[in-house]
Amino acid sequence: EAQVTQNPRYLITVTGKKLTVTCSQNMNHEYMSWYRQDPGLGLRQIYYSMNVEVTDKGDVPEGYKVSRKEKRNFPLILESPSPNQTSLYFCASRDRANTEAFFGQGTRLTVV
Amino acid sequence: LAKTTQPISMDSYEGQEVNITCSHNNIATNDYITWYQQFPSQGPRFIIQGYKTKVTNEVASLFIPADRKSSTLSLPRVSLSDTAVYYCLVGDNDYKLSFGAGTTVTVRA
Numbered sequence: 001e002a003q004v005t006q007n008p009r010y011l012i013t014v015t016g017k018k019l020t021v022t023c024s025q026n027m028n029h030e031y032m033s034w035y036r037q038d039p040g041l042g043l044r045q046i047y048y049s050m051n052v053e054v055t056d057k058g059d060v061p062e063g064y065k066v067s068r069k070e071k072r073n074f075p076l077i078l079e080s081p082s083p084n085q086t087s088l089y090f091c092a093s094r095d096r097a098n099t100e101a102f103f104g105q106g107t108r109l110t111v112v
Numbered sequence: 113l114a115k116t117t118q119p120i121s122m123d124s125y126e127g128q129e130v131n132i133t134c135s136h137n138n139i140a141t142n143d144y145i146t147w148y149q150q151f152p153s154q155g156p157r158f159i160i161q162g163y164k165t166k167v168t169n170e171v172a173s174l175f176i177p178a179d180r181k182s183s184t185l186s187l188p189r190v191s192l193s194d195t196a197v198y199y200c201l202v203g204d205n206d207y208k209l210s211f212g213a214g215t216t217v218t219v220r221a
Contacts, residue, residue: 004155033209035211042211042212042213042214043156043199043211045208045209045210048208058208059210088153090155090156092155092209094209098144098161099144099146099161099201099203099204099209100146100158100161101148101156101158101209102158103154103155103156103157104155105154105155106153106154106155108153
């Protein structure tokens with residue numbers, strides 16, 4: 001089954017404690033991206049990747065890092081989380097040939 | 113990327129047809145029009161995509177006039193489970209899919 005898998009689904013952490021949210025897709029898609037969704041602000045792109053070892057900043061990259069060492073994986077790293085990073089996060093992937101993106105189930109992160 | 117404008121919210125009743133119009137006055141020649149649906153706490157889901165005229169699938173229809181400066185997503189005979197946020201996106205196959213605020217559709221019994 002074609003899917004994008006994020007882990008964990010829920011995470012509560014403390015300020016400053018490094019964390020990683022994993023994202024994996026099994027569709028051999030070139031493009032992958034991370035979004036955060038906050039009430040009233042819609043989906044905002046954090047980082048995107050056009051292929052292995054090719055990443056770039058989206059609209060709200062501050063406080064986040066990503067890596068794309070393998071085509072299927074695109075982890076989101078918060079080196080020092082802060083409460084303003086409390087949000088619902090989505091990973092997405094798509095083929096470069098079209099605009100149909102596949103989204104993960106979401107990760108609800110709470111930083112206290 | 114072409115900017116899009118769509119209503120913030122729409123209300124409907126079960127069994128009615130819902131039409132959501134999206135304006136995209138500066139759409140480029142290579143741009144496609146894509147609609148996504150999002151339920152609470154779930155990731156957006158692709159519904160339909162078109163370039164011009166009319167596209168229909170098992171879920172919805174997409175009407176695009178000749179000038180392509182707007183498009184209308186039509187949801188036939190909605191049910192309570194169609195309550196969701198609907199996003200209109202315009203662009204080519206570039207890397208950046210930008211989601212606006214979308215249209216919150218509420219279907220009532």
